[in-house]
Amino acid sequence: xxxxxxxxxxxxxxxxxxxxxxxxxxxxxxxxxxxxxxxxxxxxxxxxxxxxxxxxxxxxxxxxxxxxxxxxxxxxxxxxxxxxxxxxxxxxxxxxxxxxxxxxxxxxxxxxxxxxxxxxxxxxxxxxxxxxxxxxxxxxxxxxxxxxxxxxxxxxxxxxxxxxxxxxxxxxxxxxxxxxxxxxxxxxxxxxxxxxxxxxxxxxxxxxxxxxxxxxxxxxxxxxxxxxxxxxxxxxxxxxxxxxxxxxxxxxxxxxxxxxxxxxxxxxxxxxxxxxxxxxxxxxxxxxxxxxxxxxxxxxxxxxxxxxxxxxxxxxxxxxxxxxxxxxxxxxxxxxxxxxxxxxxxxxxxxxxxxxxxxxxxxxxxxxxxxxxxxxxxxxxxxxxxxxxxxxxxxxxxxxxxxxxxxxxxxxxxxxxxxxxx
Numbered sequence: 272x273x274x275x276x277x278x279x280x281x282x283x284x285x286x287x288x289x290x291x292x293x294x295x296x297x298x299x300x301x302x303x304x305x306x307x308x309x310x311x312x313x314x315x316x317x318x319x320x321x322x323x324x325x326x327x328x329x330x331x332x333x334x335x336x337x338x339x340x341x342x343x344x345x346x347x348x349x350x351x352x353x354x355x356x357x358x359x360x361x362x363x364x365x366x367x368x369x370x371x372x373x374x375x376x377x378x379x380x381x382x383x384x385x386x387x388x389x390x391x392x393x394x395x396x397x398x399x400x401x402x403x404x405x406x407x408x409x410x411x412x413x414x415x416x417x418x419x420x421x422x423x424x425x426x427x428x429x430x431x432x433x434x435x436x437x438x439x440x441x442x443x444x445x446x447x448x449x450x451x452x453x454x455x456x457x458x459x460x461x462x463x464x465x466x467x468x469x470x471x472x473x474x475x476x477x478x479x480x481x482x483x484x485x486x487x488x489x490x491x492x493x494x495x496x497x498x499x500x501x502x503x504x505x506x507x508x509x510x511x512x513x514x515x516x517x518x519x520x521x522x523x524x525x526x527x528x529x530x531x532x533x534x535x536x537x538x539x540x541x542x543x544x545x546x547x548x549x550x551x552x553x554x555x556x557x558x559x560x561x562x563x564x565x566x567x568x569x570x571x572x573x574x575x576x577x578x579x580x581x582x583x584x585x586x587x588x589x590x591x592x593x594x595x596x597x598x599x600x601x602x603x604x605x606x607x608x609x610x611x612x613x614x615x616x617x618x619x620x621x622x623x624x625x626x627x628x629x630x631x632x633x634x635x636x637x638x639x640x641x642x643x644x645x646x647x648x649x650x651x652x653x654x655x656x657x658x659x660x661x662x663x664x665x666x667x668x669x670x671x672x673x674x675x676x677x678x679x680x681x682x683x684x685x686x687x688x689x690x691x692x693x
Contacts, residue, residue, distance in 0.1 A: 301342040303604050305330075305594055306349075306365035308376035308386060309587075313353030314483060314510030315378050317538040318581055322401060323348060325584035326375055328571055329591035336631035339598045346591070351377050353483075353508065355385035362390040372606040373397040375590045378583070379508070380405035381454035387411070392418050397609045399594065401586035404428040404532065404556070405455040406463065412658035420610055422659040424586040424593070424650060425556045426683075428456070431531060432463030433689050434665040434681045435504065435554045439529055440471040442552060447473060447529065448500035450491060450515055452507040453480040460506050460531060470693040476500040483511050492518045502527035502550075509539040516543045532556055532582045535668055537675045545673035555582035557666030557680050559651030563626035567649040570627065580675045582666065585649035592626065593617060593653065596646055600638055617653040618645050 307326055310319035326346060333344045347369050351358035358377050365371045374391060376398075377383040383403035388411075391398040399422040406429045411417055439447060447468060451457035457480065465475050476498030481491045492515065495503060502525055505516060512534050520526060520543070528548055532555035540548065558564050567585055572578050594609055596616040601608035616634070621643025624634045630646075637644045646653065653661050665686065667679040 302345045303339050303342045303598065304345045304347050304369055304371055305591065306347050306362070306369060306371035306374040308349050308351050308358050308361045308365070308374060308382070310353040310378045310382070311348075311350040313351075314508035314512075315353040315533070317509040317536050318533070318583070319353075319378050321579050321581060322378060322583045322587045324571070324575055325401070325587035326591050328567070328574055329588040329595070331574065332570065332626070332628050333592070333595045333631055335628035336635070339595050340602060340604070344595060346375075347371065351379075351382050353379055353382065353510070355382050358382035359385050359389050362386040366390055366394050366396055371396065372604055373399065373594045373609050375399055375401065375587060375594070378402045379454065380407070380456035380459070384408070384455050387417065387421055392416065392420055395420055396606050397422070397594070397613075399424060399590040401425055401590050402532070402556070402583040403456070404431060405459040407455045407459055409658050409660055412660075417659065419659075420606065422593075422613060422655055424589045424648065424653065424661060425583060426663040426665075427660055428460040429463055430662065430683070430686050431554050431556070431665055432460055433467050433686050434667075435529055435531065435552075436464055436467035436471060436473070437681070437686075437689050438552050438554065438667065439468060439502070439504075440473060444501050444527075445473055446476050446499065446501045447504055448476045448495040448498065448502070449478040449504045450495050450506065450519070451478070451480055451504075452511065453482050456533065457506045461504070464504060467689070467693060481507075481511070481515060485511070485514075488515045488518050489522070491515070492522050492524065495519075496522060496524055501525055502529055504529040505534065506531055508533045509536045509542070513539055513542045520547045526550070528552070535581045535675060537579065537581070540670055540673070540675055545670055548670055551668075551670040553668035554681075555666045555668060556586065556650070557582075557664040558585050558649055559664060561625065561647050561649070561651060563630070563647050563649045566625060566627040566630070580668070580677060588626070589648035589650055589653065592631070592646060592648070595631070596634055599635060614655055616644070616646050617648075617655060619652060619654065621645050623647050
């Protein structure tokens with residue numbers, strides 16, 4: 272049944288960016304394929320389709336610069352439907368049939384964890400997620416269970432939870448209920464938020480998990496309303512999150528929402544109804560203002576016509592760029608080459624190179640000359656630690672006039688100061 276379903280639902284087309292033009296003016300005769308597993312449908316589909324465009328834009332960028340090691344770059348993109356079992360099947364297809372050495376994805380922490388433990392780590396294939404933020408990945412890496420093949424271009428929820436707790440505290444909230452998706456993402460973010468909000472003097476009136484794809488969440492909402500909270504921290508994805516939010520409002524819950532990265536979605540706001548969201552305090556992975564971010568924004572709008580206000584499109588772009596640069600640096604395409612060269616093309620050593628075709632061409636030139644360099648990502652500097660983690664700022668967002676809008680940025684320094692204080 273699963274195989275039959277996969278044939279009908281997996282989007283298995285190879286998505287190719289602009290055609291690479293070799294120095295002699297002829298199209299590259301070879302291709303290098305990078306795999307990708309993302310939620311194009313399901314609960315995260317509303318966000319995943321735009322995030323996938325970030326990865327596609329990076330492929331186009333690399334090909335405009337002549338490809339990788341003289342070969343055209345290609346993205347084999349599969350839909351995981353925001354479902355761990357489907358994600359594992361997709362990843363197996365990419366590894367066993369497409370023979371990819373690196374996979375960008377997944378988006379959901381639950382899907383990424385299933386792929387990492389069942390496919391990529393055992394197969395020694397590099398996996399870089401642009402948006403899986405659960406602290407569980409750090410713990411797994413510390414236990415030596417990722418083999419060094421796991422990376423992510425988004426910061427851990429160990430940072431986002433602190434940022435959200437501070438925002439809630441600074442807004443004067445004292446009593447908050449937590450409704451969270453029962454998966455590694457929801458459990459990790461909910462747990463860390465509760466720890467820091469309590470340390471700041473706040474009270475968690477209830478912490479209620481919910482399962483995906485339920486027709487109703489009235490029971491969970493009823494439990495979360497016990498204790499008379501001033502607000503709800505709703506952790507989830509647009510699909511199920513919409514149902515939970517609607518039932519929260521219908522049950523008379525306060526229309527004050529704390530929302531994380533997974534719900535930074537205009538579709539989510541539209542489906543719930545902005546008029547029912549009297550106040551929204553949102554957090555999501557942010558990007559430092561660099562030449563790379565400017566290039567990304569301009570190129571994205573030129574290619575797709577508009578730039579949505581949501582997280583992780585830039586992180587997906589950077590994941591592809593880092594893989595391509597690692598292959599170019601290592602003069603190969605194997606998983607070992609990618610893994611061993613990722614930290615050699617990031618960090619802060621050597622000359623800075625930025626996003627865009629010109630930046631990739633500059634990196635190639637420096638590689639040929641034997642000179643050190645580091646890629647400054649669209650999210651900022653990428654300093655991968657021993658566990659594949661990188662830090663970054665948190666974007667602060669809200670809903671104004673019915674539209675999702677970013678209102679500020681909380682720096683890593685500011686977040687670390689909160690951690691030190693509490």
